[in-house]
Structures are given as structure tokens and as C-alpha cells.
Amino acid sequence: MLKGNTTILYPLTSTDFRGALDALHAIGETGLGGDAFARRGLECLPRLVSSELTTLSVCDLDTGHRTVVSDCPGAISRREIAVFDRHFYDHPLVREHGRNPRAVTRDIGELLPKSDFHRTPLYNDYYRVIGIDHAMAVPIHVDGRLLVSFVLNRSKRGFSDRDRARMEIMRPHLGNLYRLGIAASRHWVPPTEKALPDSLTQRERDVLRWVAAGKTDRDIGAILQISPRTVHKHLQHVYEKLGVETRTAAAMRAGPALPGLS
Numbered sequence: 001m002l003k004g005n006t007t008i009l010y011p012l013t014s015t016d017f018r019g020a021l022d023a024l025h026a027i028g029e030t031g032l033g034g035d036a037f038a039r040r041g042l043e044c045l046p047r048l049v050s051s052e053l054t055t056l057s058v059c060d061l062d063t064g065h066r067t068v069v070s071d072c073p074g075a076i077s078r079r080e081i082a083v084f085d086r087h088f089y090d091h092p093l094v095r096e097h098g099r100n101p102r103a104v105t106r107d108i109g110e111l112l113p114k115s116d117f118h119r120t121p122l123y124n125d126y127y128r129v130i131g132i133d134h135a136m137a138v139p140i141h142v143d144g145r146l147l148v149s150f151v152l153n154r155s156k157r158g159f160s161d162r163d164r165a166r167m168e169i170m171r172p173h174l175g176n177l178y179r180l181g182i183a184a185s186r187h188w189v190p191p192t193e194k195a196l197p198d199s200l201t202q203r204e205r206d207v208l209r210w211v212a213a214g215k216t217d218r219d220i221g222a223i224l225q226i227s228p229r230t231v232h233k234h235l236q237h238v239y240e241k242l243g244v245e246t247r248t249a250a251a252m253r254a255g256p257a258l259p260g261l262s
Contacts, residue, residue, distance in 0.1 A: 010165035019048050020170050028177055029216075029247065036214025037181050041150055041174065042071035045138075048170075049163045051152035053132065059147040061098050064088040080130060087122040097139045098147050105168040107136035107159045134158045138167045140175040148178060197241045204241070207234040212251040 023044040027037065038056045046054050055076075056069045065085050070076055088094060092111040097103040108117055114133075117123050127133065134154045141148035152159070152167070200208070203224075210220040217228040217235070224231070235247065244250050 010161040012162070012165055012169070016162070016166050017169070020166060023048050024170060024173050027174070037177060038069045039214060042069065045150055045152065045167070046071065048166055049152055049159070052155055053130070053153040055151045055153070057137070057149050057151050059088070059094060059098065060145060061147060062145050076130060080126060083126045083129070087126065090120070090122055093135065093137045094147065097137060097142060097149065099142065099144060101142055103139040103142050105136065105138045105164050105171055107134060107164065109134060109158055131155050136164065136167065138171050138174065140171060140178050150174065199241050200238065204234050204238050207231055208238050208250060211235070211247050
């Protein structure tokens with residue numbers, strides 16, 4: 001459970017810790033691209049704590065506007081985003097986490113009794129419309145202007161102390177991955193495809209494009225209709241030709257998306 005801004009750790013099991021490490025590894029191996037980080041986070045976090053709708057929420061605390069990426073495209077319409085913004089500064093999680101450098105994982109139920117929450121315009125205009133009763137936010141980056149959080153949502157069943165603890169042990173590491181990606185993107189100029197060695201075959205270029213887009217070997221195999229083992233072999237050849245040792249380094253050489261990636 002959480003008290004104030006202090007985390008009182010729920011007694012997690014070795015399975016919980018292994019799941020968190022596996023999720024962090026899967027998210028981190030996507031490379032440094034912000035889009036890839038968001039996609040993989042939205043894919044991996046609900047495997048650890050079940051969520052009917054998972055989002056990466058970027059709140060501009062100066063303008064009162066939220067940009068949201070969802071694991072269910074179209075689940076939140078533009079109209080509903082506008083409704084959220086109308087109640088932006090009244091949102092319990094925005095008030096709790098905004099400009100709070102000690103922000104920790106919270107759910108609305110900790111901050112406001114369910115009966116009180118259901119009487120708010122925020123619930124009736126927004127959450128009731130999209131069919132959500134419970135929201136838990138994992139604030140991975142907070143500064144003077146931005147609040148960036150992964151948010152897990154459920155319609156009926158609330159979040160437990162264990163759910164919050166599992167997200168909380170990941171939170172600082174997710175924040176580090178997010179900030180590393182932002183810092184790298186600011187100091188990196190994507191090369192053109194002509195800068196890549198001519199010795200790369202077309203298939204190796206195809207694999208490299210999808211690595212740069214944040215796809216796993218299994219994802220790439222499904223896209224290119226080859227086995228993950230074959231993808232791995234192509235990657236080994238790519239590493240040798242580029243003079244790198246990891247997929248992150250290869251992705252940085254390739255750019256977030258080479259020409260022709262669709």
C-alpha cells in the first residue's frame with residue numbers, strides 16, 4: 001500500500017520480481033525511439049497487471065492538455081479527449097502527480113472514495129462514457145511542465161496493493177528508459193539509407209528497418225514470413241557489417257524508420 005508519497009512495499013514474490021525484470025528487458029530492448037518505447041510499454045505492462053485499457057499519457061500542466069497513446073486505437077475519441085481536458089485540473093491523479101517530483105504509483109480509489117468519484121463531472125462526462133471505473137497511474141516522468149504516466153484502466157474490479165507494488169517497482173526504471181530515449185533523440189541525427197554499407201542485402205535491410213521500428217525477432221518473422229531464427233541470423237550479419245554488437249546500436253545506425261518502411 002501507499003501512504004502519502006512514501007511507498008510501503010507489499011510483500012512481492014520472486015515471480016513478481018521476475019515478471020517485472022522480464023517486462024523491463026522487453027521494453028528496453030526496443031531501442032531508443034519514443035514510439036517504440038510507448039508501444040512496447042503498452043504491450044508489456046498489462047501482462048504484469050491486467051488492464052482493459054492501457055495508455056501512455058503526456059499531460060502538459062501549463063496548457064491543461066493531455067496527449068494519449070492507447071493499446072486500443074480508437075478507444076478514446078477526439079471528443080472524449082477534449083472532455084478530459086475540460087476537467088484536466090480537477091483530475092485526482094493530475095492533482096496528485098503534477099509537478100510532484102516524489103510522485104509514486106496511485107489509483108483514483110486511494111485518493112477519492114468510489115461514491116464521491118462517481119458524483120464528479122469528470123466521472124460522468126468522461127470515465128462513465130468510456131466504460132472505466134478504476135484508473136491507476138504510474139508516473140514515469142515529472143518536471144515543471146510535463147507529467148508522463150502509463151495508466152492502467154479497468155471497468156469493474158479495482159486495483160490491489162499487489163498490483164500497485166508491481167507497478168511501483170518498475171516505475172523508476174521506466175522513467176530512466178523514457179529519459180534516455182528523449183536524450184538520445186535530441187543528440188542524434190538519423191543517417192540516410194545511403195550511409196549504410198552496400199554489402200547489406202535487401203533482406204538484411206528489411207530486418208534492420210523493423211528493428212529500428214522497435215519490433216522483436218518474432219514480430220519481424222511474422223511480418224516477413226520467416227522464422228525468428230532466420231531473423232536472428234540476418235541480424236548477426238547486420239551486426240558484422242555495421243560493426244556493432246547490439247540491436248540498439250544497429251537501430252541507432254538505421255534511424256527510427258528508414259525510407260520505405262510502412
